Amino acid sequence: MARFDTIFQTALQHMTDRHTRRVLRPIQQTGAVTVIRDGRELINFSSNDYLGLTHHPALAARATQWLHEAGTGAGASRLVTGTSQQHMAVEARLAAFKGAQSALLLASGWQANASVLTALLRLAGEQDGPPLVFTDRLNHASLHHGCMAAGVRQIRFRHNDLDHLEALLCRHAGQPGMRVIVTESVFSMDGDRTDISRLSAIARHHDAFTYVDEAHATGVLGPQGRGLCAGHDIDLVMGTFSKALGGFGAFVTGSRAMCDWLVNACSGFVFTTAPPPAVLGAMDAALELIPAMDAERARLARNATHLRDVIRDCGLSSGPSTTQIIPILIGDAARALAFASVLEKHGILATAIRPPTVPPNSSRIRLALSAAHTDAMIDQLATAITGAARESA
Numbered sequence: 001m002a003r004f005d006t007i008f009q010t011a012l013q014h015m016t017d018r019h020t021r022r023v024l025r026p027i028q029q030t031g032a033v034t035v036i037r038d039g040r041e042l043i044n045f046s047s048n049d050y051l052g053l054t055h056h057p058a059l060a061a062r063a064t065q066w067l068h069e070a071g072t073g074a075g076a077s078r079l080v081t082g083t084s085q086q087h088m089a090v091e092a093r094l095a096a097f098k099g100a101q102s103a104l105l106l107a108s109g110w111q112a113n114a115s116v117l118t119a120l121l122r123l124a125g126e127q128d129g130p131p132l133v134f135t136d137r138l139n140h141a142s143l144h145h146g147c148m149a150a151g152v153r154q155i156r157f158r159h160n161d162l163d164h165l166e167a168l169l170c171r172h173a174g175q176p177g178m179r180v181i182v183t184e185s186v187f188s189m190d191g192d193r194t195d196i197s198r199l200s201a202i203a204r205h206h207d208a209f210t211y212v213d214e215a216h217a218t219g220v221l222g223p224q225g226r227g228l229c230a231g232h233d234i235d236l237v238m239g240t241f242s243k244a245l246g247g248f249g250a251f252v253t254g255s256r257a258m259c260d261w262l263v264n265a266c267s268g269f270v271f272t273t274a275p276p277p278a279v280l281g282a283m284d285a286a287l288e289l290i291p292a293m294d295a296e297r298a299r300l301a302r303n304a305t306h307l308r309d310v311i312r313d314c315g316l317s318s319g320p321s322t323t324q325i326i327p328i329l330i331g332d333a334a335r336a337l338a339f340a341s342v343l344e345k346h347g348i349l350a351t352a353i354r355p356p357t358v359p360p361n362s363s364r365i366r367l368a369l370s371a372a373h374t375d376a377m378i379d380q381l382a383t384a385i386t387g388a389a390r391e392s393a
């Protein structure tokens with residue numbers, strides 16, 4: 001045993017006792033939506049590869065081409081010697097795609113939120129005293145992290161309740177401090193969307209800065225998959241490469257001044273190595289393909305509506321979902337795990353999500369649809385849900 005292992009083992013035992021301990025289960029990815037786990041082929045309904053781009057030949061070809069042209073690694077941070085033509089090209093594509101003045105690449109979505117938000121809130125605090133930061137209660141952990149690292153107290157509004165946000169802004173109207181609203185356009189665990197047009201009007205009225213995480217909307221929703229913030233007055237839009245774009249990494253878009261400032265002030269940009277050429281090549285190809293993928297987006301929306309009907313017909317709830325992310329709300333963590341194992345018996349990989357990822361007593365199966373799911377796969381999922389609902393009743 002290593003010297004400090006009793007500390008770790010005690011902590012792990014606490015998790016085991018509280019049924020919150022997780023273990024890594026390896027899979028072998030055999031296609032955009034098929035995996036082998038424990039020797040068995042399963043249809044993957046737990047991946048965020050919403051457009052099936054992880055296995056698209058155009059992404060693999062450009063990744064290979066850029067890898068051969070520029071090597072396996074960038075070798076340094078962007079400010080040292082890490083900025084290449086490829087970084088500039090992908091940032092230009094991103095800015096055009098999002099209709100923004102400027103874009104900035106970040107290492108991952110988690111790192112983007114954790115470090116960009118921290119820098120931004122610190123700067124906000126230098127304006128007019130501590131900033132007033134309004135956050136959705138179900139914001140992603142990385143957004144919480146950014147707020148915590150900046151040392152701000154969050155003023156939380158009820159999940160996706162813009163009336164509540166407005167009431168809180170009014171309640172603090174007389175107070176000094178820059179207003180910052182931090183939310184997501186599509187929520188990762190409920191699959192519901194923010195009314196961005198109303199959010200932007202509220203923010204304007206209260207002179208608040210808007211920070212919107214579009215991790216799950218980019219590529220899937222909005223005109224040509226440009227996200228729900230497209231065409232709206234949102235100050236900072238964050239997105240990831242790790243979901244519909246089928247890769248890895250992240251970006252923010254906004255004004256040129258803001259991106260130039262982040263180059264200097266965001267520690268998660270300044271002190272990390274630039275994204276590698278192969279990843280950039282794949283993302284360059286994804287950004288070229290995505291605007292023309294309306295048929296795939298329509299298919300996703302159709303299948304999502306159908307599956308929500310199936311869930312409802314089984315006497316279950318898919319909560320407020322209106323997107324390709326569909327929860328099957330179960331409540332109890334043990335029941336959610338049992339539901340997932342019945343789905344697995346039917347050849348479906350759909351993970352049970354439990355606290356602390358979701359609030360207590362809101363354990364669920366989180367289904368994430370992909371345009372790469374065939375009609376037969378969707379039918380198999382529907383049969384599996386019906387079977388699992390019957391068994392767990």
Ligand code: PMP
Nearest residue numbers: 108109110140188213215240242
């Ligand atoms: N924001 C949201 C809303 C997410 O769901 C996720 C991924 N789970 C992230 C950010 C982090 O993105 P990445 O996986 O690229 O680190």
